Amino acid sequence: MFSFNMDAAKADVARDLSPFIILYKDGRIERLIGNEIAPPSDDPKSNVQSKDVVYSKEARLSCRLYLPKRVNPTEKLPLLIYAHGGGFCAESAFSPTYHNYVNLLVAEAKVIAISVDYRRVPEHPIPVPYDDSWAALNWAASHVNGDGPEEWLNKHADFSKVFLAGDSAGGNIAHHVAMRFGQEKLNGVRVSGIVLINPYFWGEEPIGNEVNELERVLKGISATWHLACPQTSGCDDPLINPAKDPNLSSLGCSKVFVAVCEEDLLRDRGLLYCKTLKKSGWSGEIEIMEVKGEGHVFHLFKPTSFNAVAMLKNIVSFIHGQN
Template identity: 80%
Template sequence: MFSYNMDAAKPEVALDLSPFIILYKDGRVERLLGNEIVPPSLDPKSNVLSKDVVYSKEAELSCRLYLPTGVAPGQKLPILIYIHGGGFCVESAFSPIYHNYVNALVAEAEVIAVSVDYRRVPEHPLPIPYDDSWNALKWVASHANGDGPEAWLNNHADLRRVYLAGDSAGGNIAHHMAMRFGQEKLIGVNVAGIVLIHPYFWGKEPIGNEVNELKRVLKGISATWHLACPTTSGCDDPLINPTTDPKLASLGCSKVFVAVAEKDLLRDRGLLYSETLKKRGGGGVIEIMEAKGEDHVFHLFNPTCYNAVAMLKKIASFVSSQN
């Protein structure tokens, strides 16, 4: 009689980085979260209008644009380029949590936002997500003379006040976009500041609360980095540990906002980044905000809690300020 072994049919796991992603030995990639998407819309809560626009025909990549509906004809607004998080491997610019968050931020700050969708690891390892995000910034820069491909940006974007923002891995990318801008520049664009929310920075030697963490947790963060950047020199690579970057002071903006959360394992890396930047004289004005009692990217999952609303208002003030 034929006996079928169910276990034999299960694909073998090559790398399990739950709750984010599982890689199988047959090459299949299973993303465990961030797979849901929502369409652009006129959001009734924030009264913000959004639409999707292609920013790279070559790579077939789009971004989601956001515009407050109350903006007057010809009125110029700061532009916020938002880069989503998710360990470089999950989520998208079209995920419900990011769509909702950017809607709220645009309404509060009265800015135009460009939410960037970049190709994700492991199919597209770093530096591809960096390069995609840079191409999105170059696409925005193509509107500097008011004759770019997108009317919203031609009519309303103040390219003298561009802010790069992101959370977690997106915060890492935003930092590196500012570093690249400091070295390469883009004609007609001024990156006024960056907003890093719980940025994904790390290091070889544990610091602060990392010392008390389980080794498997620390190994998981390191493994996520090595998955994202197979060619990395390790966890002290300036791409993941910017405090080791001798060029850190050349950050191409005059204002930096760093948000950390008390219970976030990445908290001390965000604080170290801010302290190092101050010591080296990079970034100009540096603001730090810590959310007591909160964990990593809490604001995305509990956007109406006190600390999330307070952070939203602080970021809105930072990006809408004329200073």
Template identity: 65%
Template structure:
């Protein structure tokens, strides 16, 4: 995984290159992309370390979109487990649920939490700009909801998912998606599905005017963030678009669920946007429980590259507690 500050530049001398986000991605003027990281995939399996089973299932026949399901092995066949829908990060354009990074992380999260999880694959930018990936992610949520009566197409969900205890989670761009899925749930609801809360790890939120730690990063980084966002959503009105700046969304009090956990990293340029998100929820009439945790001296999505470090373990424990506390 990469920190946004690892991106060297957005310029290029090649005439057919629109944006050079080396060392992670190059976007061409015709809409193609060369992904320089996050391309490796691993098959589903019984993971010997975590004792978690995984398998891939199609949730959209029309678009041939697949998700990876994770289930603790050797559980009571009649036991119902909290259901987590996880949306991977990668700047809306990198990584998949099938990458070693996310496969490993979900194995660990499922083992520690004793939950059933759906790691959602969605079409990526720039070939499929926002809002396409939001639509894909909502289709995955609705596919999961089709199992609420125990008669859906996937037996793992029919047998083991507790639809009274549903959570959305994600990191970075995936946390942005998780937020918007909770917003849509708050607007539309889903019969038989009770969204308890959302877990946002280093969420990719931004805004036109700098706040707190953003003041010190300089115009180059701010221009980079805006360029990335405009590549993701070419039709955007800018960095105060509620899609990237939910604090600017008058509908924010309609957020689904009744609790939020947001995690931040001390050396992450996105740190204080996550903090402001929590403060806004507390003060705008939403009414749910909001928790914020910060890992000092850590960088963006550090827990994926260094999952056994002290702060990563502490964050995992907090997520487990958040899922199971009443």
């Protein structure tokens, strides 16, 4: 997925960060993926219903809410809050890619889910995507006493079993929302775990399989981070390299699931995250899934493949296991 072209072919291109985004000298922004919109649905195949609701009136932000159709009127389900990927700058909660995946995840895991549409960079640099996702969690928490604005959450969300999840940049976001939860907490809410699929973490010095990668690709990943966070101290900033975070032990959940892929350049960063978290003094449990023969976020493009189905089953087991 990371196939950056750092040599802009056109004179009017200021920065080419394919496959995500191209910035032009006149200020135009061309997003290369995730521009299509899939409407919410009442899906007969998965028996999952969805609708779009506003979670921040001030910022005019919406999310997509998912609920299994075959749920008893008073049945409580784990609440999954999902952050989409796309290098912080592309895709949305409403794209067909993410609508289809979260729909599938809700059907298999039997959870109620919020797919967060956060504001994207570069118009809204980090920490805006983190803050928007935190706002979505706060909005969800307003339903703890059963008197929030959204009846699906009032009736069916179990706030003692909240999971934060995301892939790529969304995995980065899920981690940081969990870190903030560890510091601030929310009354009546317990974040049981986080699910990080091919999380977008990075660092200044190449490690593992990064050592053999083309320099332009490494620079492209770094450039994507600097676009997302112009005020960053660099790629050892704890926001992109949590292995450098002295407060990592305050992660606000009791268990973590991390999926890495053999052919993903971000693989070793995900493994380093797990290794560092174990040594940090954090007392929770870590489950690592290493997927052979697959690349970055393969599950989004091949959701019915053997490996994608296996990963989905592991995520379902993680959500419903003891915690």
